[in-house]
Amino acid sequence: MSKYDFNKIEEKWQKYWAKNQTFQAKNNSDKPKYYVLDMFPYPSGAGLHVGHPLGYIASDIYARYKRHKGFNVLHPQGYDSFGLPAEQYAIQTGQHPKKTTKENIARYREQLDKIGFSFDWSREVRTSDPDYYKWTQWIFMQLFESWYDYEADKAKPISKLEELFTSEGNTKVNAACDSNVEPFSAEDWNAFSSEKQQKILLQYRLTYLAETEVNWCPQLGTVLANDEIVNGVSERGGYPVVRKKMKQWSMRITAYAQRLLDGLDGIDWPQPLKDSQINWIGRSEGASVTFDVKDHDETIEVFTTRPDTIFGVSFMTLAPEHDLVSKITTDAQKADVEAYIEATAKRSERERMADVKTISGVFTGAYAEHPFSGESIPIWIGDYVLAGYGTGAVMSVPCGDQRDYDFARHFDIPIPNIFEGIDISEGAFADKDKTVITNSDFLNGLQYKAATNKVIEALEQKGAGKGKINYRLRDAVFSRQRYWGEPFPVYYKNGLPQLIDEAHLPLTLPEVSAYLPTEDGEPPLGRADVWAWDIQNNEVVANDNVDNETVFPLELNTMPGWAGSSCYMFRYMDPKNDDALASQEAMDYWQNVDLYVGGSEHATGHLLYSRFWVKFLYDRGVLPVEEPFKKLINQGMILGESAFVARFSKKVSFAEKDKISESVLKSRSDAKSWFNNIKNSIEKVIEFDNPILLSQSYSLDFKNIEWLKHYLKEEDYKYLNKEKYVAYYSVDNVPAHVDDVNISNELDLESFKDFRPEFKEAEYIKEEDGTFKVSREVEKMSKSKYNVVNPDDICEDYGADTLRMYEMFLGPLEQAKPWNTAGISGVHNFLKKLWKLYHQGNSPLEGGKGGVFQVTDDAASKDSLKTLHKTIKKVEEDIENFSFNTSVSTFMIAVNELTTQKCTSREVLEPLAVLISPYAPHISEELWSLMGHTESIATAPFPKFEERHLVESSKEYPISFNGKMRFTLELPLDMSKDEIESAVMAHEKTTHYLDGRTPKKVIVVPGKIVNIVG
């Protein structure tokens, strides 16, 4: 069978599966259910590369395995089709994102089909489809109509809250709400205007509109969530991000902080992933303490994890942005404080983060009063205190905290010592669990735990504080100033948001003249002419009709990318349902996802938000489950090998250059490795008097070399002051298969000119032999790096079965690994050998002739049965453990053994085909049908392992001397310990190795090993 025939067979079975709906899942079945889900792809214009299907192949193997095991398997696929790239493309070309998205999806589908996945395509969903986003909007409305009751620890309808307000005001309500909610009584509430009531309710809703400080990305023209920012720049595009106050929709995910934490215990997820969610939620226990400000009617609330150190407080520090700063600063300090605030505001978040070594701050002139001693405590501001965490203020205990200590030392603030046996003047810090507290009034003689309890009690008595749990988790900003996303089902009446009626969903995206923000800085929906809501007719009408009586303006923001992906797994259960997200029966049957496969990069984004929404919908009785994904597996990334051709860059002097590439250096180790690169290069310069070679990753512009000095040793940065190192060359990505092309002369380079326009201009560097200098690096596969390997090409050359098996054979599923085509022939050969096992004749695979199919009804040999059953056992274990690479090896061993045994027996070859079918479904189907079956192999029962075929009567014992294996000896397994010992001792080789000595001890582990200690 030639490779051409492989393709024919694969095409045949792909058509067969599609025609017969082989993988369509039933919503009711006598079989137990199993739900296998992949993280659905964003259909980008670049198409799939070989890295994308890795997880899909693994989950497909598992889904197919579960079908063989008798489960009713739901294994759907869809598209996360709202998003930035389609919109960016639309901005550039004017093409409607709807159009490009549709084209991209068609391309994805074609590529996916070629790999032979067992998806139930009848359940496909697309997040940008109005029939789908109707339900995204619907969930948003449920959130808007809900509040979180900490007493019951669940979300409830907002009407219940209104009832409570009407009957008892808000003072007894323990709800998740804005921090600046004012207390009011029932009488107050009933006297409030309806507008004021609505404003107050908005402070309690689980999705709310509020002025929040957001991450604004000017280049993308939108806000970004924290998890969409990587190293201070946008994840997409790498553009700078600044802090900005804007009115935004937010999701009150903080209400669920504790439950999101607790829920992790009950789900089977990789520990590293759980850890990153735990860190992201960032629970810390401590106390909130209130300090009165002297001579003011103000108080400062701080959060501390160490209330026991309260007698060590010698100053307080506020974030420069803290509200109180302007109120309490004395006239004498005013100028200094304002200058400082201005200076810090100018610095980007990134600079501030990077510059952790510089200690800066200003005294406000004001003092706070110690709640117990009554002493005056100077109030400072300092940018080491973050406005966004806790209360934006800290009580500074220099003897207990490194940063407070550094600050105090820098500004000569006293450092009182409250720890016994610790000499703080030498900068020694106490181990909190071992040290006794002193100089602390009623806490003297106590240790951390006891002191903490006692001081919290005392604070509560005084009304100056209480025990508190603080979370790092922030509410999630939910608006984006983009076109290609779900519109909010919201219109504005007197500036207050109102929901459109549920019956009129979906609110579909309007047409716009262009996809850019408007000249006034409004989101792209501001360009829509027909984007107002008529409450009488319940329809979208032209903006001209807005009269704020019956026609109101609609929301211009759209929802973020994670909106559509948070509950899609439930939509697959009943994707065409027009009356509900999914029918109750469907949800009761399928429950939640049994196995979810996807990348770990979604740890603090999608996977957290999804858990939040599901918990919420569970609270509100929509979903029967509280967690979306019971088990989760992270597949590692497949990396690409990039080739770079080196070229001279324009001449640049370090000294005169002062732009920094902020995205490159994020830590000391980054700076170190970056610098080593330069240093090595500089040495080369000295040596060769040549341009400096920088690794391509660092061939960016640098500014502010001064800043680097924080990271470098003195002996290092002397290099930075030399101006003679003026030029470097950057390197350009060339196609990863450049080896095949071999850039050896100018002519070859010509062929790449279409590839990158700058090739025409650039001057390239040549090796001594005249070829161009080409280097290689392993990095993420990406179109822009020209290192993408297309699965279609692999399917074309080797077939989908080879691609599937090879991707599995590459290594453990969770591990990141570079794509390397070198080994693919091994897997391809295996499939050929497998084919040959079922055929008779000399090399039937070569020459395209096939060979004569031959499977007999003869009884299988003992050896063949042993091979089969050992394979069944191993493969079953491997699949259950997601160790797909080792089962491919097992198949290879099995086929090699059966070939040697010349096995042609149906008794063995039939189950073997079933075993292999999850991995190589096409060839297995073909063999299955050749063996006379008319039904697909897909639901054939998984072969049953029988121990009796593996029972051995003897074992080849390794005989070792002092732990070193010397020879093996075949002995019956039923021999007793003593018999084994005497048999071994009687052996001539034993005598040889003992060389006359008497053994001190002989260890016999029956069935395992013999060790002679001499």
Next chain:
RNA sequence: GCUGAAGUGGUGGAAUUGGUAGACACGUUGGACUUAAAAUCCAAUGGCCAGAAAUGGCCGUGCGGGUUCAAGUCCCGCCUUCAGUACCA
């Protein structure tokens, strides 16, 4: 800095509860078939040393210790790489 994962031949990677390190594959070398090539098949393949050979010896799972009859696996102390996260009070 903190958290997590990992370090095994030329390469990708195997090694149940501690029990024959290097399965399986790639690559390499040699051979068969062929006019030749491809394809296929067979054999060898961790390193070093001795030997004509059969064979034998030593060293070997990042480094240094330890526990054990026995350590890639367990314990202690380091190093390196990768990923996440970061002035979190």
